[in-house]
Every structure is written in C-alpha cells, then in structure tokens.
C-alpha cells in the first residue's frame with residue numbers, strides 16, 4: 340500500500356550542483372513549472388532540468404498534483420571549484436581567431452544551438468548515461484584558461500583521450516539532431532537528442548556513422564574518435580546540455596573502471 344506521507348511531494352533524485360543535471364520525481368499526472376515556466380514530466384512523473392556552471396541563485400519548482408493540491412520547492416545549486424589556468428606571453432593570433440573565420444564560427448555556433456534547443460517527448464534520458472568511450476580524462480568540465488589576461492569561454496566538455504579510430508558508442512538512446520563534417524573549432528561534430536531538452540555533443544570525430552533524424556539505441560556506434568578541428572591530439576570531447584544550459588556529463592556517467 341502506498342504511503343500517504345510521501346503522496347504529494349517534489350522529490351529530487353540527485354544533489355543539485357553548479358553544472359549539474361537535476362533529475363526528480365513528482366506523482367504521475369502532476370504538472371510542473373520551473374521559475375514560472377512549464378517543464379516536461381514523463382507519464383511516470385519524472386522530470387529533468389540543469390544548472391549552468393556559474394549559477395548561484397535558487398530555482399523554484401512549482402507542482403500541481405493530480406488531486407489539485409500544490410507544492411513549491413526551492414532548489415539551490417551546490418558550489419563547485421573549477422580549475423583556472425593563466426597563460427601569458429602568447430602570440431596574439433593564437434588568442435583571437437582571424438577575422439575571416441569569425442562569421443563561420445558564429446554560423447556554426449547557431450547550428451549547434453538550434454540542435455540543442457529541442458524539447459521533444461522521448462524519454463531516453465531517464466535511463467541514465469554510459470561513457471561513450473573509456474580512457475584517461477584529459478580535460479574537465481568547467482576549467483578555464485586566461486590567455487594574455489583575457490578569460491576564455493570555460494571548457495564545457497569532458498575530454499577523454501583515446502586512439503584515433505576508437506568507436507564512440509551511444510551513451511543512451513536518442514535521436515540524432517545534427518551532424519557536421521567540418522566545424523572550425525570542433526571538426527566533425529554530432530548532437531544526439533535524448534528528449535526533454537537533454538542532449539549530448541561529440542567533437543573532433545574522425546568519422547560520423549549516423550544521420551540526422553536517425554534513432555539510436557544505447558551502445559550503437561555513433562562514429563569514431565579523431566582530432567579534427569582545433570584539437571592537439573585524438574580525443575573525444577563529450578558534452579551534455581539541457582537546452583542552452585551546458586552541464587557536466589561526468590556527473591552522470593558511472594565511475595570508469
């Protein structure tokens with residue numbers, strides 16, 4: 340028999356932190372708002388949203404339960420420390436991309452943003468995520484470089500060092516929302532949509548084995564590790580997003596070996 344005590348609650352299934360995806364549970368049939376805007380809830384009452392790297396403010400979840408009662412929950416992200424590295428004395432052309440590629444960089448960024456800003460009904464994110472490739476972590480989410488005194492955009496992926504040609508496997512089911520063979524920074528780039536705004540991105544690939552619109556299942560081959568775009572050696576830069584919010588995939592994948 341169900342316990343009446345926990346009937347009408349908004350339950351979080353993991354600790355909310357900066358750069359973290361928050362998964363939660365409400366009674367099936369509930370409606371849910373995040374800061375006054377409705378968010379998706381699965382038939383079983385599961386929901387998801389994300390915090391940005393630098394978020395410090397609480398966000399407010401407001402639920403309307405099937406019996407008509409209501410509840411609110413304020414969710415504040417726990418603070419994390421991110422690595423900051425200052426490098427001075429670099430030649431200026433290494434710090435600022437040349438003018439003639441700026442337009443290309445902007446239009447490629449718009450393509451990726453559009454692929455991430457989808458809130459489809461499929462629920463593959465619920466099952467969690469595996470590592471798409473196993474290997475040494477050579478770059479962490481949230482780390483930032485300050486080049487010649489200019490703060491760069493933080494690193495929003497997890498870099499996994501692996502030999503050129505290593506298979507990249509789908510960490511969860513989803514639908515391929517974008518492929519691009521040659522982006523300026525990220526080379527061959529892929530985005531997979533796992534539903535409810537959750538997507539994963541794969542950078543610097545040597546080969547893409549899937550097509551836009553294709554449904555993939557956990558473990559399917561997505562492509563191969565490479566060093567395309569601006570990469571110093573073969574690795575997978577793996578990223579995770581909730582809409583335009585970039586989150587840390589390492590917080591969700593299981594411990595490696």
Ligand SMILES: [Zn+2]
Nearest residue numbers: 478496498576
């Ligand atoms: Zn990276």
